[in-house]
Amino acid sequence: MLKDSARNRAYRQAIFDNADQIRGRTVLDVGAGTGILSVLCAQAGAAKVYAVEASSVWRLAQEVISENRFDNVVEVINSRIEDAILPEKVDVIVSEWMGFHLLHEGMLDSVIAARDKFLKPGGLIFPESATLYSAPCCVPGMFDFWDDLEGVSMRSFGEKLRSEASHKPVTAPVSPDDLLADPEVVTWIDLREATPQDADSIKMQHVAVANKAGKYQGICLWFTCTFPSYSTEPVALSTAPDEPETHWKQTTIVLPTEVPVEEKAPIAYELSLTRTSENSRRYNIEVTMLDPEEVQHPEYCGCHMTKCILVRAMLDRYEMESLPK
């Protein structure tokens, strides 16, 4: 993960852009790992950094901090954040807590716990918010690829792979060309206010409109994180298909069978992410294909169904009429 330069650069830029908010202040690094974010905050002028790391990696963090000569600034604490004791409240929390499709195996709860226990009122959280997106996509590597492998049909094998993939989301890069519709926000998490319960169960229903003809073969998920900013354009770390690849790649829930769609066809689906009862860091994802005839479309739906064309014509006329003559 340390080799993920898109990630490292976003954190570095966000921390340095906000050096004015960090200089002379107290920082808490939640799940510090090897300590890279703690060192960046110390470089940005933090007076004190508490690097809390539960795993044995804390020893490595200690070494990294020493080799960067910040022993006098960064204090490594080997503890779960939930059990940690700090001598003071902090001005800033930094954390790289995001898991696959944002929540899976992530540490959101720990950041929320850290905020509630240790952040001064009005303190900053890096990143400050996170948004999860979804879009229908085709997955050629799971479908078409297996139809002809050096002249051999491997359809049975492709089917088996898809059957497995429809039980377990696939983490792999998705080409932006394979997205069939504009993305929709699944959930937006404001780290300043979120509670763990906000992430227990997330459900959305959406009518996406195919922006080209293609094969609807899966639902692609990705996220962005936005950092606080007082002076510059806020830094965003995006794991979208059209951004440089990160170690999170994209997550795809593959459908067992493909559905051919025409341009402007409505693709109605329900997506739910639910924590598993065995492990609160794990999520089950369910995609349900809905009948576009039966669900409500958004007001300005661009799909080719008669009801939406009529509504659109009516709205357009209304807008025309309300224009100043």
Add this chain to the structure above:
Amino acid sequence: MLKDSARNRAYRQAIFDNADQIRGRTVLDVGAGTGILSVLCAQAGAAKVYAVEASSVWRLAQEVISENRFDNVVEVINSRIEDAILPEKVDVIVSEWMGFHLLHEGMLDSVIAARDKFLKPGGLIFPESATLYSAPCCVPGMFDFWDDLEGVSMRSFGEKLRSEASHKPVTAPVSPDDLLADPEVVTWIDLREATPQDADSIKMQHVAVANKAGKYQGICLWFTCTFPSYSTEPVALSTAPDEPETHWKQTTIVLPTEVPVEEKAPIAYELSLTRTSENSRRYNIEVTMLDPEEVQHPEYCGCHMTKCILVRAMLDRYEMESLPK
């Protein structure tokens, strides 16, 4: 592994180039997996193919063979090859048995067993031979990378990674630019004659000559396989750094510390691969750095040491003198 198109193409070409040797003949596919090689042999005109697969993947092979309409040609046998019973001897054996750095987790013994039990005298083996190569290399992702990660020194972490890597070889693509010397053959296996004992313990000592200045940080291993040929240039499947990437990539044994070398510097090393006692498919690899002063250099060594320069001058003079006047 099925997505490895370099592999698939090499087998396909080797089988089709040799269709004259396969048409109307009997083939045994050792470790058939999903059955792709069996189907290719059937397409090339085999009268009968025995697809022997020990794992439950045999069911999938059966489906793949059915969807390609070769049920009447290919017979799937769910068995270890060592326990298999075939009603006849075969003209051809095909197998994709190669593991990482050729032998690790590979199935060489099974192919040898199949040959001894089932191949007619003079029968063909696809591939027919395999060669393992080694060359000193630099591994920038394991060394230099960690010196400056977005302005943070992570040397301690890099050291830890290298210490782990020096116990467990790294499977990752190596850039041809990172090779420091021409490769040397570690071992050549002739599938027509090899015995399992040939692969119990492989040891080589070599003086490589750096073809450029650089940092000697590891030993890179890769292999090639050559297929039999009666009509065309033999097809070779190469997993060398300068060939298209395969799922085998390359294997690197990373040194705990780097050694700077000048152009024409001798790099003397001993490499040994030994089967582990617990699992005959696993190998321990050991690299020992030798003192170039103390080992014997090859006759035409191109290194910059005085003894080799003198020998070379002498040999050159001898050659000059033996030229017809």
